[in-house]
Amino acid sequence: MTKPEDPRLTATRDYALENSLEILMSDGLLAVTHNAVSKATSISRSTLYRHWPEVSDLRNATFKKATTPPGPTESQTNGPLHADLTWLLNFLVIALNDTPWGQVAPQIVASAATDCDAQEVLAGFIGDRLSRVEEVFHAAVNRNEIPTSTPISDLATMAVSVPYFRKLIAGLDIDAKWLDSHVSLLCKLANSTKN
């Protein structure tokens, strides 16, 4: 029942966002403006203002595009825990290292401090990520691979927070080798929290 959109609308919108995303990654959030996008795309300024009346609209749209879920839609819970965790967290490492998300995340963190929309985007995305990791731990408990007393929520937070912290805050690398040792430690911790 929804009549298809005018192809011109989608065309300019997609083309503009493609380029605004590139600007965001290379020059940061505050470089994303109607003027900059206009120069990069040769789309008229007035047209851009027609699509996104304010700068904040344009920027929101841009990093909403940048946060298209870099990760799996379903968790892999076949076990063993080490494999599941590696598989899952590897998506996070890749996202942070090799996709727009890694470049955009810091900007969103900053926006979230003052902007409610950004806060919601970020919390939603992070919450989703956390619950996937929790799923994996729960599955391990159900397989009797780790004790029932495992503080799943805490371990999941640790699993996710460390890569974010290293990459965004501490300025440390996160690579495959680091990930392996990180996951190994998590597994050991999960196994040793019995009593």
Added chain:
Amino acid sequence: MTKPEDPRLTATRDYALENSLEILMSDGLLAVTHNAVSKATSISRSTLYRHWPEVSDLRNATFKKATTPPGPTESQTNGPLHADLTWLLNFLVIALNDTPWGQVAPQIVASAATDCDAQEVLAGFIGDRLSRVEEVFHAAVNRNEIPTSTPISDLATMAVSVPYFRKLIAGLDIDAKWLDSHVSLLCKLANSTKN
């Protein structure tokens, strides 16, 4: 031998930075401008430009003021581990919750993504924090409170990264009660990594 500075210089500089810091905390980094500070302080715009020729100078000065080390200069390593960690991490919780640092940190994280100076400020501050936590763990090892095989560096990263992650990225609260359970988990983990 250094002649004392003209009192007028220090007066206006201090007064300006005081207010620019407030602007930074309430409205974010990009709200810190010569105009805004001028309006807030009734200091002439030209005077502000005299002190900080460019916006970036003003902003750098502002968040350099905001990052006066919120924390102890020396770690407390009397033991037990739980007490030392609580004492130390409590400074971090307070800094994030009740000082300018908590408001400014997200902005610096964003700046660090593109700006080298900010990256250095951040890395230095974080590295300092991490090494203090490591000291505490080392002391516990020396007291034979936790095994020698304890992965100190990893645990220290976890100790610090989780509060940062919760506060800055996940939008979760960090209070005294949470800190207690966090520290308890860390102690348990340190104790159970024998094998």
Added chain:
DNA sequence: ACTGCTATACAACACATTGTTCTAAAGAAG
């Protein structure tokens, strides 16, 4: 208190950016 020096206030200015509005032309849909 007088004199030279420096910081500040104020106003005027050039310039870039943000955002609005109007008109004409080009494309889509019937």
Added chain:
DNA sequence: CTTCTTTAGAACAATGTGTTGTATAGCAGT
């Protein structure tokens, strides 16, 4: 072909950034 919508382009106001020049007020040394 006709009608509606989108776009391009230019002109415009408003604001923000950064500069310059001048007059005033406060600091230091004599």
